[in-house]
Amino acid sequence: MVCRLCGAANPPQRTSCAACGMPLEHPAKKRGERRHAESRAGRRAWVFLCVGLGAALGLLTARGAGNVSTAVGRMALGGGLGALLGVAPGPLLGILRRVTALSWRVICDAVAERKLARIRRSCDSKDEKPDRETRLRLAAALWLEGAREGAAGILEELVAEYPDWVVARHNFAVTQARTGRLARAARDLEMLAREQPDNPVLTWNLALVRWRQGEIESAAEAFREVAEHFPADLGARNGLALSLARLGDSGAGIEELHRALSVARRHPDVFCNLGVLHQRRGDAEVAEQYFTGALHRRPGHAAARYNRAVCWMLRGWYRAALEDLERAARADPECAWPQIQKAVCWYYLGNAPRALEHARRALHQDENDFHVLYNAGTLMVREGAFEQAMNALEKAYEMHPEDPDVLINLGVACHLIGRPRHALDHFRAAVRLNPRHALARYNCAVAYDMVDMLPEAEAQLEELLKAYPDFPEAFNAIGVVRLLQERLVEAAAQFQRAADAIPRSAVVRSNLGLTYYLQSDLAAAAEQVRWATGLDPDLAAAHDIAGHVALQMGELETAIHHFQELTRLEPTNPDAHANLGLAYYRDDRLNEAVESFKRVLIFSPHSPEGHNDLGLAYAKNKMLDEALRHLDRVKDWRPNNPIVRSNIGVIYYFKADAEHAVEEWREVTRLSPSYARKRQATRFSAYDDQEMSARQLDIRKRVTHFPLKVAGFRHNLRFAWDENAYRMELPGADLQAVAKWQAWARRARLALAGR
Numbered sequence: 001m002v003c004r005l006c007g008a009a010n011p012p013q014r015t016s017c018a019a020c021g022m023p024l025e026h027p028a029k030k031r032g033e034r035r036h037a038e039s040r041a042g043r044r045a046w047v048f049l050c051v052g053l054g055a056a057l058g059l060l061t062a063r064g065a066g067n068v069s070t071a072v073g074r075m076a077l078g079g080g081l082g083a084l085l086g087v088a089p090g091p092l093l094g095i096l097r098r099v100t101a102l103s104w105r106v107i108c109d110a111v112a113e114r115k116l117a118r119i120r121r122s123c124d125s126k127d128e129k130p131d132r133e134t135r136l137r138l139a140a141a142l143w144l145e146g147a148r149e150g151a152a153g154i155l156e157e158l159v160a161e162y163p164d165w166v167v168a169r170h171n172f173a174v175t176q177a178r179t180g181r182l183a184r185a186a187r188d189l190e191m192l193a194r195e196q197p198d199n200p201v202l203t204w205n206l207a208l209v210r211w212r213q214g215e216i217e218s219a220a221e222a223f224r225e226v227a228e229h230f231p232a233d234l235g236a237r238n239g240l241a242l243s244l245a246r247l248g249d250s251g252a253g254i255e256e257l258h259r260a261l262s263v264a265r266r267h268p269d270v271f272c273n274l275g276v277l278h279q280r281r282g283d284a285e286v287a288e289q290y291f292t293g294a295l296h297r298r299p300g301h302a303a304a305r306y307n308r309a310v311c312w313m314l315r316g317w318y319r320a321a322l323e324d325l326e327r328a329a330r331a332d333p334e335c336a337w338p339q340i341q342k343a344v345c346w347y348y349l350g351n352a353p354r355a356l357e358h359a360r361r362a363l364h365q366d367e368n369d370f371h372v373l374y375n376a377g378t379l380m381v382r383e384g385a386f387e388q389a390m391n392a393l394e395k396a397y398e399m400h401p402e403d404p405d406v407l408i409n410l411g412v413a414c415h416l417i418g419r420p421r422h423a424l425d426h427f428r429a430a431v432r433l434n435p436r437h438a439l440a441r442y443n444c445a446v447a448y449d450m451v452d453m454l455p456e457a458e459a460q461l462e463e464l465l466k467a468y469p470d471f472p473e474a475f476n477a478i479g480v481v482r483l484l485q486e487r488l489v490e491a492a493a494q495f496q497r498a499a500d501a502i503p504r505s506a507v508v509r510s511n512l513g514l515t516y517y518l519q520s521d522l523a524a525a526a527e528q529v530r531w532a533t534g535l536d537p538d539l540a541a542a543h544d545i546a547g548h549v550a551l552q553m554g555e556l557e558t559a560i561h562h563f564q565e566l567t568r569l570e571p572t573n574p575d576a577h578a579n580l581g582l583a584y585y586r587d588d589r590l591n592e593a594v595e596s597f598k599r600v601l602i603f604s605p606h607s608p609e610g611h612n613d614l615g616l617a618y619a620k621n622k623m624l625d626e627a628l629r630h631l632d633r634v635k636d637w638r639p640n641n642p643i644v645r646s647n648i649g650v651i652y653y654f655k656a657d658a659e660h661a662v663e664e665w666r667e668v669t670r671l672s673p674s675y676a677r678k679r680q681a682t683r684f685s686a687y688d689d690q691e692m693s694a695r696q697l698d699i700r701k702r703v704t705h706f707p708l709k710v711a712g713f714r715h716n717l718r719f720a721w722d723e724n725a726y727r728m729e730l731p732g733a734d735l736q737a738v739a740k741w742q743a744w745a746r747r748a749r750l751a752l753a754g755r
Helices: 034-061 068-087 089-123 132-145 148-161 166-178 182-195 200-213 216-229 234-246 250-263 268-280 284-297 302-315 318-331 337-348 352-365 370-383 386-399 404-416 420-433 438-450 454-467 472-484 488-501 506-518 522-535 540-553 556-569 574-586 590-603 608-620 624-637 642-654 658-671 673-679 733-753
Strands: none
Touching: 034 068, 089 132, 089 733, 132 148, 132 166, 132 733, 148 166, 166 182, 166 200, 182 200, 200 216, 200 234, 216 234, 234 250, 234 268, 250 268, 268 284, 268 302, 284 302, 302 318, 302 337, 318 337, 337 352, 337 370, 352 370, 370 386, 370 404, 386 404, 404 420, 404 438, 420 438, 438 454, 438 472, 454 472, 472 488, 472 506, 488 506, 506 522, 506 540, 522 540, 540 556, 540 574, 556 574, 574 590, 574 608, 590 608, 608 624, 608 642, 624 642, 642 658, 642 673, 658 673
C-alpha cells in the first residue's frame, strides 16, 4: 500500500503510513458482501440443479401415465426430493462432525481424568510425609489438573529439602515462569542449563522465558538447539521461525516453517504462521490461502480464523470478517483481539453502539493488552466517548511511551474535551518522538493556533510543507494562520491552493469566501460561500459569511435564508438572531423582526444593542409602550447617546406627550447640536435606526480548520504460538500418557468451538 502523501510503501495490514502517519486508502470493495454473495450464489445454483434433476426424473417416471395432473405431481415430488438432497448434505455433515468432535472430546477428557485420579490415589500415602518421588509425581499431577499454585508449593518444598535435585529445580522454575515470575525462572533455568547443557526440555523452557523477556536473539539460539536435538519437534521449529521473523529476517522464518512442513504436513499452526509472514511481506493473496488451508485442517484454529478476518477487513469485506471473528471468539473466548476487531468492523459499517459495546467488552476481557487499549481508545475518540478514550490511551502510553500514534490520539481526546494546553503538550511530544510524522506536526500546528500562538503554528506548518509539499490540509491551516495575522493576500493564495487540491471541500471554500469578504470583494465571496453551503449545508461559518455578504449586497431574501440556517445550527447564538432580525427589519417583516430580537435578549439579556433593536422594531410596528420600555433601558446604560434620546422623543411625540418629547429633544440639542440640527427636518416623522447594524463577524470563530487527525487503527496479525507452552519433566509413562490425552481433548475442543 503506497501512501498518497509521502509515497512510502507500507505492508497491507497497516491503516496509517509508517513514515508520515497519514491514513492509507485501502482498495476496499463495496463494504459488504461479495464473498457472501458468491458463496450464496454457488449454493443456490447447486440446489436449483438438484431441483431440476429431480423434476426431470419425476417427469420420466410419469411417461406411462396419460394424466397431466399425475405428471405434474410427480415432477413436483421429484423437485422436492431434489431440493432436499441439495440442502441436506451440508447441515448433516456439519452435525456429524460436531457429534464426532464432541464424542472424542468427552472420551479424551474422561480417560485423562481417570488416569489422573488413579495417579492421585497412588500418591496418597498413610505416612505423614511421602517419599520425594511420590511428591514429585503429585506435583506433576496437580500441574496437569491446572492447580499450578499447589504444584508450585510442593515443588518449592522439594527444592528446599533437596537443593541438588535437578528435576525438582527444573519443574519449580517452570511453575515460576508460568505464573509470570520470569526473572527468577530465567536465573534458575540458566544455572540448570550450565549443569545440563544437553537437556532439550530445559533448553525449550529457557527459550520460552527469553522470548517472553524480549531477548529474541537468545531465544532463537535456544530454539535452534532444540530443533537440532529433535528435528521433528514442531514447536521448536515454529519458535525458531517466529524469532527470526521478529529479528527482521522473514525470509529465513518462512524457510524454517517450510522445513517444519516436511515434518508435519499441513499442520494448521505452521500454515497460520506462514500466512502471517507472507502478509507482513505484502503477499496478501498467498497469506489468505495459508489461513484458509489451516482452517480446512482445523476449523477451530483461532489464530488462523482471526488472521483471515483481518485479511477480509483490509479488503473492506466487513461482514465476512465479522463471521470469522465471531467463530474465532468462540474458539478462544479468553482472547480480546477478536472483540476489538469486531468493534472496528462495526465502526466501518456505521453501527456506533455495537462498535462501542464490543470495544468495552474487549477492555473488560483484557485491559493490559496494548493492541486492545490502542484500538479501543482510537474508536472511542472517533465516537465521542472521550473520557473512556483517555483512560484507555493513557494505559497504552504507559506500556509504549515511544509510540507517537498513542500521543496523537491522546492529544485529540484532550482537545475535544476542552483541554487545549494538554493537547498541545501531547502533540509536541509526538513531534519530538518522530519529527517526520505528518499527523503529529499538523495537529501540533492546529493546537498552537487554538491557543493563539500563531508564529509557532506557522513554523510547524512550514516544516510540515518542507517534508510533504502536497499536504492539502496544511495549505488550509497555514492560510488560517495568515488570515488571523491579517495577511489577507497570502491567506487567499494558500486557501486557493487548498481549493485546487480539494475542490469539493466546504471548509476551504468557506475560508476563501471569508478572505474575499474581508478584502471587500463581495461577488467573489458570494460565489465561494455558495459553493460551501451547497457542499455542506450544516457548516455554520459558511452561512454566517453568506448572510453578511447578502446583507451588504442588499439581497435580503438570501440573507434571511442564511441567517435562518445559522440560527438552526446555533440556536443559542445571540448575534445570529440579531442579524436575522435586522434582515427582517430591513425587509419590513416587523413581526418576524420582533421575534428574532426577543430571542437575542433571551440569550443576552443585558445587551444595549439588543434592547435598542427590539425597541425600534416595536416602535416601527407602532407598539409604542413596549418600544419605550426597551429604549428607556438603553438610556439608562447610555445617558449621553443623542440618537437614543431622539428616538425616545419621537415615541413621546406619537403618544401625544409633547412635554416629555420636548424635554428629550432639548437634551439631544445639549448633547450634540450638530446632530440636533440634522434631525430637525425628520424628528417628527421618522426614527433614527442608524445604530441598527449587523453584528460583526467573529473572524476567530468563523475561520475553519479541518478536524484534528486521528491516527489509524492497528490490525496486528496473530501468530499460532503459545508463549506459555512450558514443558514440565513428567516422571513416569502414565503422566506422559495423561498429557497426550489432554492434548487430544484440547484439539477436539478447538475443532468443536470453531464450527
